[in-house]
Amino acid sequence: MKKKVLMAMSGGIDSTVAAILLLEQGYELVGVTYRTFDAISKACMEKEKGCCSVDSLFEAKRMAQELGFEHHILDIRQEFKDTVIANFIDEYLHGRTPNPCVVCNSTIKWGKLIETADEMGCDYIATGHYARIGRQDGRWFLRKGVDESKDQTYFLWTLTQENLARTIFPLGELTKPEVRRIALERGYEKLSKKGESQEICFIPDNDYRAFLAAQVKGYNEKYGPGFFVDTAGKKLGEHKGFPNYTIGQRKGLGIALGQPMFVVAIRPEDNTVVLGTKEELQGKTFYVKNVNWMKYAQLPEAFEVIAKIRYRNEGRKASLFYEGEQLRVVFHQTMDSITPGQSAVFYEGEDLVGGGVIQ
Secondary structure, eight states: OOEEEEEESSSSHHHHHHHHHHHHHHHEEEEEEEOOOOOOSSHHSSSSGGGHHHHHHHHHHHHHHHHOEEEEEEEEEHIIIIIIIIHHHHHHHOOOOOOEEEHHHHIIHHHHHHHHHHHOOEEEEEESSEEEEEETTEEEEEEEEEEETTTTGGGGOOOHHHHHHHHOTTTTTTHHHHHHHHHHTOOOHHHTTTTOOOOOOTTTTHHHHHHHHHHHHHHHTTTOOOOEEEEEEEEEESSSOOOOOOOOOOOOOOOOOSOOEEEEEEEEGGTEEEOOOOOOEEEEEEEEEEEEEOOSSSSOTTTTEESSSSTTTOOOEEEEETTTTEEEEEEEEEEOOOOSSSSEEEEEETTEEEEEEOO
């Protein structure tokens, strides 16, 4: 009897090729695409990208029909608003920089996919992510995708043992050029040349400030001008409201100080943005919360890993220490822009050990 897989379809090349490969491997597929968000800006509506495009929903349905399996569009806009968007707004309003893709993967993509898979009698779920799954000593964990330039494990550190046990990543062993070639060889020339977005799916014009202003009632009045100060507390000038800035930001500050200055801290309690030099932006130690372990159930003290604090960050050696319930991360050399709200993800070679949210 064929194993049944719930295939998450976006209308793009990755999920379509993933579906093609699973069909060729003999799986029975059911496609699903979630309607998560409606465009609120002209720029959003003009772009055929991510959750802002109704076109992508119908493109996914068309691809599933061409490939010969049933497809469902499920409206989960309210759940998306209550989880991903609510977290995104709340983090910025508390002086942190959120990572909505991480929240979406745990609450929406895998949360809803597992639920939907159970309802539809599917054994597994599958996505077009570039990642692999490993198993050791009875535990499931992620391995980086073969294509390091496309590896997406950084965004998947929240996945649970149950999630991983039921997930298939058909693209994990492939590079992006190989995926494009498969699409072309199977007769999908237009799809093989399709571009992709690097932006937040619900902010395709990449202007999170305008998004906050549109979503938060009385935003400009509540989060208006305050002061820039240096690390000694000296006032340097006026800013436009602390949610408009992120740690490490240098451009767009609207203030000239005779030397490059960066946002090194954000204090929402008094609407203050602290500016400092490149050296003052650097640090070695930070704490993480909401830790999820994958490869090991528990880590020994001073466990050494390669820690990444941004998706495009190459990662550096660090040691992990427990202090009560808290996990302290100590880089072996200084790192720029350790940003509260972003994810810290820990690797042992190609294997994902775990991750957490920077405090």
